[in-house]
Amino acid sequence: MNTTEQLPPRQGEVLKLITSLTEQQGYPPTLAELAQAMGLRNRMTVHQHVAALKKKGLVQWEPGLNRSLRVIGGQSSEPISINSKRQSKPASVTPITKGLPMAGTIAAGNPIDALETDEYLEVESRYAGSGCFALKVKGESMIEEGIFDGDFVIVKPNPSPTNGEIVVAVLDDDTATLKRFYKEKGRYRLQPANKDMEPIYVPSTQEMNIKGVVVGLFRKMS
Amino acid sequence: MNTTEQLPPRQGEVLKLITSLTEQQGYPPTLAELAQAMGLRNRMTVHQHVAALKKKGLVQWEPGLNRSLRVIGGQSSEPISINSKRQSKPASVTPITKGLPMAGTIAAGNPIDALETDEYLEVESRYAGSGCFALKVKGESMIEEGIFDGDFVIVKPNPSPTNGEIVVAVLDDDTATLKRFYKEKGRYRLQPANKDMEPIYVPSTQEMNIKGVVVGLFRKMS
DNA sequence: TTTGGATCCATACGTAAGTATAGTACCAAG
DNA sequence: CTTGGTACTATACTTACGTATGGATCCAAA
Structure with missing residues (x-):
């Protein structure tokens, strides 16, 4: 259940299209663009496909926001049981997010420029890799x-x-x-x-x- | 006019924000999001900044399309050189992470197991969208x-x-x-x-x- | 002084785009 | 036969969001 080969045909096609259109355009596609690419007449069909993909944990979007559809690394989240034997984790996609930009040190007396920095504060991406x-x-x-x-x-x-x-x-x-x-x-x-x-x-x-x-x-x- | 340091301050800041927000969110920011990240009250100021950047060939968007703003050329953390040859490659959009799995509440007296949870602690991904x-x-x-x-x-x-x-x-x-x-x-x-x-x-x-x-x-x- | 650029503010309008609701048909599994 | 999933259709509504238009101030260069 992790590969597009094992998805229903149209769902797999949608997943690939999201990825390829996003890469080509530099921004995610709308439902209408996906529909057009698939030769469909209305957005609702695509909406249903992406909703099914969302249920499977393969895509995500911000409800109500335009063009926020994106493919998730393909791994559905697994419950973690402390009291049970730990399983070896499947390979997960490494987050590319840089975290929060570090603006320096406060009370150190130097001015703040929030964006003059290469440093980032990472929290979940720092810890997520080690269970x-x-x-x-x-x-x-x-x-x-x-x-x-x-x-x-x-x-x-x-x-x-x-x-x-x-x-x-x-x-x-x-x-x-x-x-x-x-x-x-x-x-x-x-x-x-x-x-x-x-x-x-x-x-x-x-x-x-x-x-x-x-x-x-x-x-x-x- | 070789680097972002030689852009006017706010234009340079906008340029960096577009890149960083795009990376962090997985989709480009809206003008309103940029405005909020910069502590501005309305989108028009940002619109003018990005219009100036567009004139300088540093950003582009599809007129009328929501969330189609992207930085042209260069890697996200690299200085952008106007005078050099560059590709018109949009900033790449990345998969997202879900954060740290929540294991429940400690000192509540109940066993920690129970991680049939869909909840995740998100820190940088929670905050990154608003600058x-x-x-x-x-x-x-x-x-x-x-x-x-x-x-x-x-x-x-x-x-x-x-x-x-x-x-x-x-x-x-x-x-x-x-x-x-x-x-x-x-x-x-x-x-x-x-x-x-x-x-x-x-x-x-x-x-x-x-x-x-x-x-x-x-x-x-x- | 004038001009242009940088930077900020506001409201209003129109389209983009997601979502809701409703329907149909087909297929496979129980 | 029933149920659920897949896959398609339509219209209508609502919000997101870009754009137009207008204004202001400040600064530097001509």
Whole structure:
């Protein structure tokens, strides 16, 4: 289900046309242009074809925006199960997006020009290649580390953290928690960054179920 | 007239924005999107800028077609040379990534599994469409807002913030600062979130140079 | 002084283009 | 036979979005 050879004929033809017309024109085609290229009389047929392709995860567009139709790398997204055995990922298209332009450093005293830069801040494209996933934080157990309720932490799968790293740990009762990890004599310590909260101790004799290490944080601020 | 540095400032900025937005979105921007990215209020200004660029042979579009604007010649990050031979190759349109898979909420007490999810955390792809840029924070003026030294703030161009929004302001001495913005009687107040620091006041009679509003924060944590 | 370019603003109009709704026909699988 | 998918048709509505027209200010060059 990943190749155009296994799509219905007209869907495969639409997919190829989107790609080729986009390359030729430098901008995506409209439904009318696709219809014309296929010898159809109205846009609705094409709309139905692209809707079917969208359901299959092969194209995407911004609803309501003109000429926003584009082919997605061809991979449909797969659910990620932390508790299950990790599968080897199929090859995915490497994102070409450059991320957000870096405008410099603020409070450093130098003027800002938002566009005089070759540097870019990349977030999902930085982490997406290594199986990272995101979690939304609930609660204030790590508030003194600047991890607030509502923030998103980016987690890199790693079952063997080093001391002092902030980890996602799954406890005996299957609840997940975000804490700083320490391996001590005879036990593991999961340390909150909130002076009103106590650490969690897990005996060394128990299997410590660490899902990963926090590698980044994102916060929406408006 | 060899490089974009020798275009008038705004024309050079438009040219770069067309390229970067096209790459990031996968389709060319509209005049309105360009206007927003530049902090302008209406499309006509941008139209005039692109018209000037078109006269200089740097961009082209199909008259009357929506979203057909493209840069002529050159690679996205390369300086554009007017005097050299160039191909009329439009900027290429790229597939997009979906961002980081969301694994749920941590500390909510429920197991993390459940990744039958269609949700993705998008950062640069969320913001890239509106001309946002990133700044690296230096100092601790907003530390009580959870904005730490070394963090990256994501800034959306907006010359007219509302009270209480965290803004990037350029002061008289051309230094940039990150503060919470308040318009008061007879003056503007730029409020730090650090009890050891004083607010900055700017008289209303002075032009308040706001580059934009902080819409997001990113922190590398390992 | 005049002219042209750069840069910003506004409103109004008309077309481009997506979407909604409705219909038909054919084929394969259950 | 029923159902779902594929594939085609039409009209109508709505929003997106480019363009026209008009205005202003500032600056540099002739």
